[in-house]
Amino acid sequence: MKIQFLTAGILLMSVFAMSSCSKDDDEPTRPTPVVTLQSKVVANVDADAGKKDLFTFYSLADGKVVPNSDSASTKWDIAFKATTIIVNGGSSGPGKGEAQVITGVYNNLVAAPETGYKSDAAATKAIAGWYSYNMTTHIITPVAGAIIVLKTASGKYAKLEVSSYYKDAPATPDLNSPGRFYSFRYVYQADGSRNFK
Template structure:
């Protein structure tokens, strides 16, 4: 009887250890986030602050967290900053590349820069028509980011106006940014 109880106890222990090790191996790998952000309010120029955004969390970060690494990119009217250099305590770096967003399946491994007083991501994404005062996104201008956590993202801003009209007339509400992005959470340069 003692041998049977001992044998049952050993089997239970082995089953318990096997179950624990199996759970550890079943942890899913982080998934690539591909999304579109619509009507992000970037009308903050009068406050001097930026609308801060976390790509990994797909949400606005409060300005009270501007001195943290919780955000990746910030928008203010036509200006764009990244959380690095003079713009924030992070190590986020950016660069512009030209190409069709969907076809850019790999992030560059070099060529990134942090914000400085001389260089910001800012004005490379849009055209401004001085006659009509209309801002249009430049097709094929993609912001590539290497985040503080050494993850990669690509962003394409496609409209500066509410609900992203195909042909803005200047009567639409401005400073409501529309962009698409892909965030790779595992440190890989591949967006597939």
């Protein structure tokens, strides 16, 4: 009887020892890399399509629309109303937001410029010259090569390119195309550097 208990005990300890040792124990744990560079494509951000004279606030860090009730906070980075785009800084908000529009190829812009940024003022906004207006067709078209480079509310860098001002981004919008719906792509650098690669 004692031999049976002893044998059963040894067998049980062997099973326990084998189950506690696995292949994972032999491999060193690797830290999860921190992702600081975020790329996003956004469609149909309502820029006051209902003409209520309200901005739509957007957080580049979080990749989402921020409630209007947070307009006086640093929870948003950029906001849209019709063709006006503001940043969270200067006269538009309490953040560190500044911006400039540069001309170039979006994918080739691998670092934000060091200088040239402006904050919003009461009479002028930092983001201007991103679109053209056709007096004949009354269509608003993003300027080819116009890249918005900005410092966010927290002072981080981002680049943004508007691809359409119309709902569902039609290839050839007309007067029947619902306007005030922004489609854009952006890259947000969370580590505080100016690098976009």
